[in-house]
Amino acid sequence: MSHQLPVYIQGQFSQSQTETYLPVRNPADQEIIAEVPFCTEDEVDHAVAVAKETYAQWRHVPAPKRARLMLRFQDRLKQEHDRLAEILSQETGKTVADAKGDIWRGIEVVEQACNIGSSLMGETLGNVADGIDSYSYSYPLGVCVGITPFNFPAMIPLWMFPLSIACGNTFILKPSEKVPLTPIEMAKIFHQCLIDEGLPTSVLQVVHGGADQVNQLITHPDVKAISFVGSVNAAQHIYRTGTQALKRVQAFAGAKNHMVVMPDANKTQVINNLIGASCGAAGQRCMAISVAILVGEAKTWVDDIKLAMTKLKPGPWQNESSDYGPMISEQAKQRVLGLIQQGVKENATLELDGSEIEVEGYPNGNWVGPTLFSAVDVEMSIYKEEIFGPVLLLMAADSLEQALQ
Numbered sequence: 001m002s003h004q005l006p007v008y009i010q011g012q013f014s015q016s017q018t019e020t021y022l023p024v025r026n027p028a029d030q031e032i033i034a035e036v037p038f039c040t041e042d043e044v045d046h047a048v049a050v051a052k053e054t055y056a057q058w059r060h061v062p063a064p065k066r067a068r069l070m071l072r073f074q075d076r077l078k079q080e081h082d083r084l085a086e087i088l089s090q091e092t093g094k095t096v097a098d099a100k101g102d103i104w105r106g107i108e109v110v111e112q113a114c115n116i117g118s119s120l121m122g123e124t125l126g127n128v129a130d131g132i133d134s135y136s137y138s139y140p141l142g143v144c145v146g147i148t149p150f151n152f153p154a155m156i157p158l159w160m161f162p163l164s165i166a167c168g169n170t171f172i173l174k175p176s177e178k179v180p181l182t183p184i185e186m187a188k189i190f191h192q193c194l195i196d197e198g199l200p201t202s203v204l205q206v207v208h209g210g211a212d213q214v215n216q217l218i219t220h221p222d223v224k225a226i227s228f229v230g231s232v233n234a235a236q237h238i239y240r241t242g243t244q245a246l247k248r249v250q251a252f253a254g255a256k257n258h259m260v261v262m263p264d265a266n267k268t269q270v271i272n273n274l275i276g277a278s279c280g281a282a283g284q285r286c287m288a289i290s291v292a293i294l295v296g297e298a299k300t301w302v303d304d305i306k307l308a309m310t311k312l313k314p315g316p317w318q319n320e321s322s323d324y325g326p327m328i329s330e331q332a333k334q335r336v337l338g339l340i341q342q343g344v345k346e347n348a349t350l351e352l353d354g355s356e357i358e359v360e361g362y363p364n365g366n367w368v369g370p371t372l373f374s375a376v377d378v379e380m381s382i383y384k385e386e387i388f389g390p391v392l393l394l395m396a397a398d399s400l401e402q403a404l405q
Helices: 041-058 063-079 081-092 096-113 155-166 181-197 211-218 232-244 267-283 296-310 330-345 400-404
Strands: 007-009 012-014 021-025 032-037 123-129 132-136 143-147 170-174 204-206 223-229 248-252 257-261 289-295 349-352 371-374 391-397
Touching: 007 041, 007 181, 012 181, 032 081, 041 143, 041 170, 041 204, 041 211, 063 081, 063 096, 063 155, 063 181, 081 096, 081 181, 096 155, 143 155, 143 211, 155 170, 155 181, 155 223, 170 211, 181 204, 211 223, 211 232, 223 232, 232 248, 257 267, 257 400, 267 289, 267 296, 267 391, 289 296, 289 400, 296 349, 296 371, 296 391, 330 349, 330 391, 391 400
Parallel strands: 143 170, 143 223, 170 204, 223 248, 257 289, 289 391, 371 391
Antiparallel strands: 007 012, 007 204, 021 032, 123 132, 349 371
16 A cells, blocks of 8 residues: 655654655556655745754764764664665665665765765865965865655665765755655664764755756755756756856766677676676666677677577566566656667667567566667667667677777
């Protein structure tokens, strides 16, 4: 049975006053597992006001105390690791192994935040000029905002708020409305760590919503810095809007990652790594290898790559034999299927077509099977666009120099 997720403002997990809720679906079967609120303007304003007020106190908390908070937090995350992985798998469709990796990569960042004292050390230089000494200090900025994507609901929030808070800032997290369960669970763990350390519980706020809530946050006069990971279009909008409002903005967007395969490479190792890098997490990660350029004799490996990809089986996270899970939504699935069709229209060779795949027992899942194209050129849409699905493109080159060009 689904439940309405809370917001986390002023150290309280409470029900939003909004009338707008969006269903959060298990992408393997479309079951509604929760409802996420789209916060009201007043709630977003209140979250910023609380963060600003708390910052006045938090910035003076000594760095060793903030470091001890992070020590406790990373320990609690490790204790809750398996439980969080199950929640993450349910809302993203990721396999359990993939979900655990998502969380563990985030934990490693929290471990780095435990060393914040050394990271914040300034510099001094005596006698930089006659009678002049030079000193530099590190100061927090104030209220920071993080806007995170659906594909890593643990790792990417943990990239952001632990380090920001450890530096003396306060933080407002706006997680993806598609996968809000894991971020809220992590906020609950962090909340208890703050209580256990006797620290203010309002250093972190979690608000939910979509474009309207994001626009309100990135233009709010009391927000000083913004961190974003997501699509290219959203990144460009957030960077442009945020910087025009004189915010510090870092915006990480999509990628089209290439692998150059030389003929003397270990064939088995390359193929195993290539299919995992292209189809793992259903290809829904900006680190995915979506293009492989086969050099020289490696051009004869197409059939071997196809055979290996044929053995990959998408399926539900509960099934240990599943190699990867579903696309995050029906819309995402249809976008990938459309690009596959476009590749065929543009005369790429469709070596393996995952468009019609079915997963037994899960007829309503957002499934796309492993898909392989060869004879791809740089003018094709499938080459130019980030597909963000389990689709691998093969290109050929006679030499390393040609591949790099």
